[in-house]
Amino acid sequence: MSVKKAAKKPPLHPMDALLRVDRLPHIWCPGCGIGSVFSTVMAAIQKSEEDLDQIAMVSGIGCTGRIAGYVKLDSYHTTHGRAIPFATGLKLAKPDTKILVVSGDGDLFAIGGNHIIHAARRNIDMTVICVNNFNYGMTGGQQAPSTPFGAKTTTTAEGSPEEPFNFSALAAACGAVYVARWTALHIRLLTNSITEAMNKRGFSFIEVLTPCPSSFGRRNRMRTGLDLLTFYHDRSVIMNDIDPKNASLNFENDLVVGRFVDIERPTFMDNYQAVKEHQIAPWPPPGRKTVEEAL
Amino acid sequence: MAGQAVMTGTYFMNGDHACCEGALAAGCRFFGGYPITPATEIAERMSRRLPECGGIYIQMEDELASIAAVLGASWGGVKAMTSTSGPGFSLMMENIGLGLCTETPCVICNVQRAGPSTGLPTLVAQGDMMQARWGSHGHYEVIALSPSSPQEMFDFTIQAFNLSEQYRLPVFVMADEVVGHMNERVIIPREEDIKIANRRKPSVSPAEFKPYQADPDGIAPMANCGDGYRIHVTGLTHDERGYPVMDDATQKQMTDRLIRKIKNNRHKIIQTENFYLDDAQIVVVAYGISARSARQAMHEARAKGISVGFIKLNTVWPFPEELIRSLAPRLKALIMPEINAGQMVLELERCAGGACPVELVSHFGGALIHPSSILDAITKVQKGKKKS
Numbered sequence: 152m153s154v155k156k157a158a159k160k161p162p163l164h165p166m167d168a169l170l171r172v173d174r175l176p177h178i179w180c181p182g183c184g185i186g187s188v189f190s191t192v193m194a195a196i197q198k199s200e201e202d203l204d205q206i207a208m209v210s211g212i213g214c215t216g217r218i219a220g221y222v223k224l225d226s227y228h229t230t231h232g233r234a235i236p237f238a239t240g241l242k243l244a245k246p247d248t249k250i251l252v253v254s255g256d257g258d259l260f261a262i263g264g265n266h267i268i269h270a271a272r273r274n275i276d277m278t279v280i281c282v283n284n285f286n287y288g289m290t291g292g293q294q295a296p297s298t299p300f301g302a303k304t305t306t307t308a309e310g311s312p313e314e315p316f317n318f319s320a321l322a323a324a325c326g327a328v329y330v331a332r333w334t335a336l337h338i339r340l341l342t343n344s345i346t347e348a349m350n351k352r353g354f355s356f357i358e359v360l361t362p363c364p365s366s367f368g369r370r371n372r373m374r375t376g377l378d379l380l381t382f383y384h385d386r387s388v389i390m391n392d393i394d395p396k397n398a399s400l401n402f403e404n405d406l407v408v409g410r411f412v413d414i415e416r417p418t419f420m421d422n423y424q425a426v427k428e429h430q431i432a433p434w435p436p437p438g439r440k441t442v443e444e445a446l
Numbered sequence: 447m448a449g450q451a452v453m454t455g456t457y458f459m460n461g462d463h464a465c466c467e468g469a470l471a472a473g474c475r476f477f478g479g480y481p482i483t484p485a486t487e488i489a490e491r492m493s494r495r496l497p498e499c500g501g502i503y504i505q506m507e508d509e510l511a512s513i514a515a516v517l518g519a520s521w522g523g524v525k526a527m528t529s530t531s532g533p534g535f536s537l538m539m540e541n542i543g544l545g546l547c548t549e550t551p552c553v554i555c556n557v558q559r560a561g562p563s564t565g566l567p568t569l570v571a572q573g574d575m576m577q578a579r580w581g582s583h584g585h586y587e588v589i590a591l592s593p594s595s596p597q598e599m600f601d602f603t604i605q606a607f608n609l610s611e612q613y614r615l616p617v618f619v620m621a622d623e624v625v626g627h628m629n630e631r632v633i634i635p636r637e638e639d640i641k642i643a644n645r646r647k648p649s650v651s652p653a654e655f656k657p658y659q660a661d662p663d664g665i666a667p668m669a670n671c672g673d674g675y676r677i678h679v680t681g682l683t684h685d686e687r688g689y690p691v692m693d694d695a696t697q698k699q700m701t702d703r704l705i706r707k708i709k710n711n712r713h714k715i716i717q718t719e720n721f722y723l724d725d726a727q728i729v730v731v732a733y734g735i736s737a738r739s740a741r742q743a744m745h746e747a748r749a750k751g752i753s754v755g756f757i758k759l760n761t762v763w764p765f766p767e768e769l770i771r772s773l774a775p776r777l778k779a780l781i782m783p784e785i786n787a788g789q790m791v792l793e794l795e796r797c798a799g800g801a802c803p804v805e806l807v808s809h810f811g812g813a814l815i816h817p818s819s820i821l822d823a824i825t826k827v828q829k830g831k832k833k834s
Contacts, residue, residue, distance in 0.1 A: 203676065207672075220690060226677075227678075230540055230544050236511035239514075240514065240516055240517065240522065243515075244502070245524075245671055248522070265507050266507065
């Protein structure tokens, strides 16, 4: 009797406090890695012990963009490519809120490419998690700025003729204070990395190589999520602190993952305040260093 | 004066600057923008005034980012605006739709210049009036005001903020290059004499709160980020919980309310200034800078003994349909001057419904409409056959 009763009750999941359980089941395909990334994000939020009312999530459009619809935080599902500028306005209006931007590679680096480089340059205090599945999943698997040279998609049936971006190197070059790359199977390292990024003041960026069997894998002879997960994971080597421009993703070499950048730099608000209080030196500076001295 | 949000006093000021002062007086504390002629002076003044008033100015990387940041700031609970001109207005259209769909209060000032494309960057036009109405995809209602002087740039920007907060949508201030750049007297009242409206806050607990459950007047209370309601906001078609629902019934429910919340409140929103409508046989309907030419033409025509009336549209959207419908049957003609090839005149014709002729006095942009052009149109109608 009591067993029967218990069976009727929906089981509680440790993440339920952070989930809009009334929206489940989710829309992601079997074998998709977004759920794993979502779990690590929730685990990092739980570990942070932050007041959940003071964390907001912003996403763009695409499969990953739907995460904002399942997380029980103030969550904003914006337009394609515009998650970061929306998050910028939100952060500046509410500086005490922790901002997580979770979106896909196409959203953040193709249609939204202009925004991520400027948010990194300004060092807006937010954490951007880029789910890189090497294609546009939601629309059925088209070429993305991440698609490996030669890989097949619905718009590159004979193989992609373009060379992809190295997102981590790009984020670092634009001034991100924290940059890391993991695969969706590096659950613990990824979770720790998200925690570190959330605690970092400034623009932090984490790229996660994530399986998309339905759209990307099946056109490249990896039909299941596990095929892709093991493919990425087996080829990856952890090299912390490597210059991310040497951590390419061309698949001819090892896939380099790890924490690449962890530096300090004043945030946009730090500098805004300093300028407002006339705390910055006049430009141009009176003297100059030689190139050798500067290096 | 520095540091005060409301600069009470009398000034000689251009329209762009008056727009800033109106915004600050209305409580605007965030500006995200991108320089563009002839709206740049708004961004420039905001960059100086906002920090001293405890607000944030940020120059974004483009207009797509500007409007996105404004929407984000508004959800952060801060009154926010941007300013632009035609090319930037075009770039903002998609996220204006997001603002309409998610019911996000904010203000967009479009200081119009002649288009299409780069057009005449430094010269006047009123060519974005239909773009303001229909520029973003899908079906919705908008509110747009059209100032014809620096004083109205101040007054209407305050009203735009109030309307955006009351009805929860992006509101347009449809200015133009001449209004933006002309210097005139601007009177800024005492702070206590300025009426300010703020968004309605939820009155129930987070467990009971549905972010898009409207009150009887069609407007839903708004929970800002961090208020403890932990809501989901999406540009997908959503139900009262704010959750995406992909079916036609939800689509109807959502868009119907977006339309009704403006349509059903139109009598409170629409503002016109009416002159001599009681005895008028001919009525000139005008907005923005062209309203000044129209008023002058009305005075000159009346001096000649012609019974001319004048309707100045302070709000251009929603359009005063009932007023035009009630007037048209007893008029010889309605006349509209506008600096485009005929945009608002289409709405005027629709509302007149064939009950009287509707004449357009058009200028394609780059200069103002001279009052004599409007007077000519009035005289022609007067000399023409009487309406049978």
